[in-house]
Amino acid sequence: MAVPSFKILYKQDTIPKSDVTIKAIGYQWYWGYEYPDENIIFESYMIKEEDLKENQPRLLTVDNEVVVPVNKVIKVLITANDVLHAWALPSFGVKRDAVPGRINETWFKAEKVGTYYGQCSELCGIQHAFMPITVRVVTDEEYAQWLAEAKMKFAKEPILQNEYKKLASK
Numbered sequence: 001m002a003v004p005s006f007k008i009l010y011k012q013d014t015i016p017k018s019d020v021t022i023k024a025i026g027y028q029w030y031w032g033y034e035y036p037d038e039n040i041i042f043e044s045y046m047i048k049e050e051d052l053k054e055n056q057p058r059l060l061t062v063d064n065e066v067v068v069p070v071n072k073v074i075k076v077l078i079t080a081n082d083v084l085h086a087w088a089l090p091s092f093g094v095k096r097d098a099v100p101g102r103i104n105e106t107w108f109k110a111e112k113v114g115t116y117y118g119q120c121s122e123l124c125g126i127q128h129a130f131m132p133i134t135v136r137v138v139t140d141e142e143y144a145q146w147l148a149e150a151k152m153k154f155a156k157e158p159i160l161q162n163e164y165k166k167l168a169s170k
């Protein structure tokens with residue numbers, strides 16, 4: 001895994017005022033994500049090898065990536081639904097246990113746009129190695145665009161998701 005070398009602001013104990021909050025929930029064997037302030041909820045599954053497109057790394061590519069804006073403080077709330085998992089993103093110096101019934105917090109601030117990969121780093125069962133973490137860091141404009149679509153596509157309210165499907169099928 002290529003780890004880009006760039007400076008990250010990282011201190012586990014103090015979480016600065018965050019611009020975006022995301023919640024990561026470990027399941028056997030995938031990650032679920034919520035953007036609690038945006039009413040967004042989705043699941044993130046690894047893409048199987050036979051379904052990868054060109055240049056997509058095996059074991060690390062997911063169907064729905066976490067998308068965050070560059071140069072912003074991202075707070076991550078981390079928990080698990082079933083057994084212990086761990087949300088780890090080495091490029092950002094982030095690694096926190098995902099514990100059922102508890103919420104751990106961390107944060108990061110990515111200073112370069114790009115796609116960053118991590119993996120569950122707690123042995124959580126036979127498919128432990130197949131629940132990657134993929135974060136796409138984008139510009140403010142791209143984030144606003146993604147957010148507008150995600151608010152329908154991944155809406156907590158099923159009625160909005162249905163509207164999205166209708167629009168998308170036109």
Ligand SMILES: [Cu+2]
Nearest residue numbers: 085086120124
């Ligand atoms: Cu896991």
